[in-house]
Amino acid sequence: TQLLEQSPQFLSIQEGENLTVYCNSSSVFSSLQWYRQEPGEGPVLLVTVVTGGEVKKLKRLTFQFGDARKDSSLHITAAQPGDTGLYLCAGADTGNQFYFGTGTSLTVIP
């Protein structure tokens, strides 16, 4: 089982602040996905990154895949209460099996 460590585990910030969530592993992944999960619901895909060094932007969210494809980061600019949720990274190994990270619970206070 591949291990993806996310940090921080919990994050509580004020509306309008910026934040970064990290997803780190010692394993190389063929791709990496980020999901957001809200209470009582399943995770929903935000983005897939495939190429080492790749940067993708989704409105106020910026995702980066590490050059060595072992790590990723998610940066949120000017956080809003609607960003509150559990953020999960998931790496795909060469067998196309997805391993999920340990999760980051984000709370944005109005």
Place this chain on the structure above:
Amino acid sequence: DTAVSQTPKYLVTQMGNDKSIKCEQNLGHDTMYWYKQDSKKFLKIMFSYNNKELIINETVPNRFSPKSPDKAHLNLHINSLELGDSAVYFCASSQFQGSNSPLHFGNGTRLTVT
């Protein structure tokens, strides 16, 4: 229209009982999965089915058995339930088995074993 639906939403039962969770996807996807999310929110794959064939079977007790009557359904049957089985179980599907194929999750079944 719900893409991946699973029932029931909540399941409370006693130790030793046998229970099933049903899952259906209307996305026409080839691959379906069962994941277990523990109390710390860690999501771990249990099973994967591609075109009705089991392709991944993580180290789960054989009390857990997936059943896929057709490509759109993947049910999970659990025998002799134990306290440690309490968790949220998620069904998911993907268009194909590939690293670029996103997972579409159901809303989960919260299983509580007393």
